Amino acid sequence: MSNATTGAMGLASRFHPDRDPLRPPPAPGLGRGFSFAIVAHILLVVALSAGVSWRSTPVPAMEAELWSAVPQAAAPKEQLPTEPQPEPPKPQPEPPKPAQPTPQEVQAQRDADIAIAKAKERKLKEEKEQREAEDKRKLEQRKKDEADQKERDRKAKEEQAKKDDAKEKQDKAKADKARKDSEARAEAQRQENLRRIQGMAGASGGPSSTGTALKSSGPSSNYAGRVMRAVKDRLNFDVSSIVGNPVTEVDVRCAPDGRVLSARVIKSGGVEAYDDAVTRAILGVERLPLDTDGRVPSQMILAFRPKD
Template sequence: MNAATLSRDALIPRNPDGLGRGLALALGVHALLLIAIAFGVSWRSSNPAGVEAELWAAVPQIAAPKPVEPEPTPQPVKKPEPPPPPPKAETPKQDDAQIAIEKAKREEERKRKEEQLRREEELKRQKEEQQRKLAEAEKAKKEQAEQKRREAAEAAAAEKRRQENLQRMASLAGNGPQNSTGSAAQTAGPSASYAGRIKARILPNIVFSDSISGNPQATVEVKAGPDGTIIGRKLIKSSGVPAWDDAVLRAIDKTEVLPRDTDGRVPSSLEISFRPRD
């Protein structure tokens, strides 16, 4: 029961002994009522925190238990949705004619690049071929110069041997060389007719049937033992006709033995020249 609704008769007890006790209780209730009104006015003006007030009635009553507020249930956390994909840009539609033009341009560009690549390869091949020919020409030039040098050296050596042979043949004829220091009528050696006798022995053994222009000469160095046995022969000057040179060498091998000179001796080494028309 609300204390504000109690009647005056209810506040004054009928028992005279409890008059003081009831008065004190009434005063306390009124004081609590004034406090409650003051807090109500203050709550409306400043939104204060909650205030609990106890009300006293004439008959003590037990307050009801404070209701238990249910615990808040946790709300599930929502995952943020991914942003929507950007709208695709609409490609402008091209008509068939424009597509054909672009395709023709691409094809023309491809052919142009292929032609340029082919030309570059051809130029590279021509350059390599030119360098190869220059290298071969330089090599041939060096080989030709070396060949000329060898031929000149061989010609000089052959000329030297020819001059020595001429001097020796002149000494066989009774005339010594111009720089001779001897006092004899002639240099000791083969007689003047000995060379002809040797050639007369060898020429019948030459077998040669080829036709030759001119009358080339082949000079051979022949070495013999004391008894005239031929122990060696060497071509010291070629006639320029290999077939004639080989025929002369074969004839010397076939002769085997040289004739003795007028003094009964055989020179250990001598040079003999042979011509097809001797």
């Protein structure tokens, strides 16, 4: 703390011994301002009182009476014109009383009302019967129309089914024909390839020859019978149940040493079980017998009859 501050605090405590030297001194001029405010409010109250009091002062009332020099009589009082009184209404004559109907008239009126009511009831009944008949007719007509529509739909479905069946058969026939044509073309191509290969290998057949061997040859006259006996020795089938004596033709492919390479039914006798039994018997033969020239044809078509 500076010396000037310390001196100021000591001076203040000297002139005002009841004041805390650590608190700040009050603002100067506070008492004058407070006094000025009190005086201003007093003047304002006085001015308001003066402004209200001058309006509340009562105004003095004065009266004057006038006298004429010569006596005069007063004019008569004005009479207002009187309105004419309305005349009383004239009494209206009483209306004549209706004549009382006689019992015969009452009975006739009652009968007429009953007849009218019955006629209305009969008309309503007839209208109801007509509506019911019309509704019944419409219902029967609707049922008939529905039955006719169902019949037309059924016929349309049948016709569509027939068309679909015919189209399916036609498509199947076309597919079978295309497959057979493709197989025929493939077989012709294979035969052509075989002829070309054999011709290149030194085949001796003429230009019009249809064979596939290097030279014309064939099994001996009794070779087929020997092969049939070899197959029938292995055939195990009860032929008593077969009607007639159908022919089953089998295409047999063999190796040069007599081994059976394949057996395929090319013409069925109508009994599938017998066809399968013949095929199994051919495949069951280990080696087919050799022909008189010591060879086995590479391809043979064997015909089997169950009752031969």
